[in-house]
Amino acid sequence: MTHHRPFVDIRHAQKCYGELEVLKDISLQVEQKQIVAIIGPSGSGKSTLLRAINDLDPLTSGEVWLDGVQVNKLLPHTQYEKHINQIRQQIGMVFQHFNLFPHLTVRENITLAPKLLKGISDDEANVLAEQQLEHVGLIDRIDYHPSQLSGGQKQRVAIARALAMKPKLMLFDEATSALDPELVEEVNQVMKMLAEEAMTMIIVTHEMGFAESVCDRVLFMDGGVVVEEGAPEVIFRNPTQERTKNFLRKHLEGVK
Amino acid sequence: MGLDFSVVPGFFDVILQGVFWTIAITVSAAVLSFFGGIFFAVIALYAPRAISWPMKGFEWLFMGTPLLLQLFLIYFGLIQIGIDLPAFVAGFVGLGLHFAVYNSELIQTAILAVDKGQMEAARTLGLSRGQALRHIVIPQAVRDVIPPIGNNMIALLKDSALVSVIGVSELTLSAQLAIGRTYRPFEFYAVVAVCYYIINLGMEAVLRRLERRVQASR
Numbered sequence: 001m002t003h004h005r006p007f008v009d010i011r012h013a014q015k016c017y018g019e020l021e022v023l024k025d026i027s028l029q030v031e032q033k034q035i036v037a038i039i040g041p042s043g044s045g046k047s048t049l050l051r052a053i054n055d056l057d058p059l060t061s062g063e064v065w066l067d068g069v070q071v072n073k074l075l076p077h078t079q080y081e082k083h084i085n086q087i088r089q090q091i092g093m094v095f096q097h098f099n100l101f102p103h104l105t106v107r108e109n110i111t112l113a114p115k116l117l118k119g120i121s122d123d124e125a126n127v128l129a130e131q132q133l134e135h136v137g138l139i140d141r142i143d144y145h146p147s148q149l150s151g152g153q154k155q156r157v158a159i160a161r162a163l164a165m166k167p168k169l170m171l172f173d174e175a176t177s178a179l180d181p182e183l184v185e186e187v188n189q190v191m192k193m194l195a196e197e198a199m200t201m202i203i204v205t206h207e208m209g210f211a212e213s214v215c216d217r218v219l220f221m222d223g224g225v226v227v228e229e230g231a232p233e234v235i236f237r238n239p240t241q242e243r244t245k246n247f248l249r250k251h252l253e254g255v256k
Numbered sequence: 257m258g259l260d261f262s263v264v265p266g267f268f269d270v271i272l273q274g275v276f277w278t279i280a281i282t283v284s285a286a287v288l289s290f291f292g293g294i295f296f297a298v299i300a301l302y303a304p305r306a307i308s309w310p311m312k313g314f315e316w317l318f319m320g321t322p323l324l325l326q327l328f329l330i331y332f333g334l335i336q337i338g339i340d341l342p343a344f345v346a347g348f349v350g351l352g353l354h355f356a357v358y359n360s361e362l363i364q365t366a367i368l369a370v371d372k373g374q375m376e377a378a379r380t381l382g383l384s385r386g387q388a389l390r391h392i393v394i395p396q397a398v399r400d401v402i403p404p405i406g407n408n409m410i411a412l413l414k415d416s417a418l419v420s421v422i423g424v425s426e427l428t429l430s431a432q433l434a435i436g437r438t439y440r441p442f443e444f445y446a447v448v449a450v451c452y453y454i455i456n457l458g459m460e461a462v463l464r465r466l467e468r469r470v471q472a473s474r
Contacts, residue, residue: 054380056380081385085383086382088380088381088382089382091380092380093377093380095376095377097373099371099373099374099376099377100377101377101396103396103399112381112391113381113382113383116387116391117381158377161381162380162381
């Protein structure tokens with residue numbers, strides 16, 4: 001018997017910090033090339049859910065599958081470390097605060113992981129770094145240090161660094177939240193470009209406009225549950241749940 | 257009997273030899289204390305208790321007792337259990353481990369101060385914890401503590417005079433040798449003091465250059 005398993009398959013995800021239950025039985029399926037936005041108030045569990053996908057925040061119970069392989073399978077410690085490092089190479093992640101390596105140049109930031117983990121030569125690594133920086137429009141910054149870049153540039157380098165591992169899936173954890181408003185657009189442009197290149201993406205965001213224009217599906221989370229999900233026009237124009245309406249109304253007021 | 261520095265040139269070779277051995281033991285012990293400090297820091301922070309607790313005892317031994325006693329213990333004491341180290345090696349190990357323990361304290365604090373996002377970003381790319389520590393966390397931690405580690409290294413240079421008591425013919429012992437033959441302590445101790453000072457200046461210059469290089473990559 002064969003049955004189709006979604007590309008990303010989260011089943012009955014539960015996460016507790018002591019007494020506090022931050023994820024309550026969440027299931028989420030994402031198909032290849034889909035772009036899913038997760039929105040919701042802070043503390044709703046959206047980042048925790050995202051970070052469970054590459055096991056940065058391990059679930060208390062439930063399963064995460066990627067492309068037919070269980071991410072959080074039970075293994076003895078050393079075997080599990082090997083397994084998870086293998087999985088993580090296939091999942092790119094972009095953080096709110098960039099987390100570039102400040103002691104390395106832009107080039108070294110991009111080439112470190114491919115050199116260490118894929119054993120590519122210096123020449124191949126340089127070509128890779130140039131390609132990825134060309135891609136995000138920062139080839140002229142290749143020998144800069146992160147401290148010499150603007151926030152928007154840092155985030156574009158962080159995206160290039162993640163892409164250099166040729167991931168199957170990209171996770172964005174509030175990638176533009178720490179940026180000055182005038183720098184948000186350049187990062188959004190790069191993310192739109194990835195969308196056009198058919199990258200599978202899961203995006204935690206506060207930018208409703210971006211989510212509406214780029215994503216195939218939107219999840220609204222609150223209090224550790226998915227309150228409502230659907231096509232962006234439905235969630236943003238005709239939400240059915242009171243909590244979704246309240247959140248969107250407050251958010252719009254905040255923006256204005 | 258006034259001062260007479262004219263006796264000094266006759267012992268030029270003895271003093272030069274002293275300078276050589278002082279630099280040799282300082283540099284080699286400094287290298288040991290640097291890498292030993294990183295090693296001890298990683299054990300203290302990440303090793304299971306079965307390993308990190310004995311380390312605590314070891315740390316106490318090196319921080320809580322006089323360096324002179326440690327040198328005696330390593331040079332004279334270890335012979336009794338069959339470990340007969342040459343004086344230079346005993347001095348190198350004693351000085352190196354003594355300052356490794358102090359460097360370890362600095363490096364531990366610095367490792368804990370590196371932003372957690374650095375480890376997360378490295379792990380997210382697929383690096384193991386060991387790889388992330390080696391390539392991402394430790395280089396940043398060490399970079400942050402170069403100035404205080406530099407201070408430790410200057411203290412190490414000065415404390416290297418202690419290895420004269422176990423017979424390493426470094427500067428202080430060279431001076432004593434010359435004094436034994438000439439009975440002119442002031443002249444030779446003064447000359448040797450100037451030698452220490454010049455080596456010290458050299459070390460500070462190297463440290464400053466290192467700090468500048470590190471600053472540039474911030």
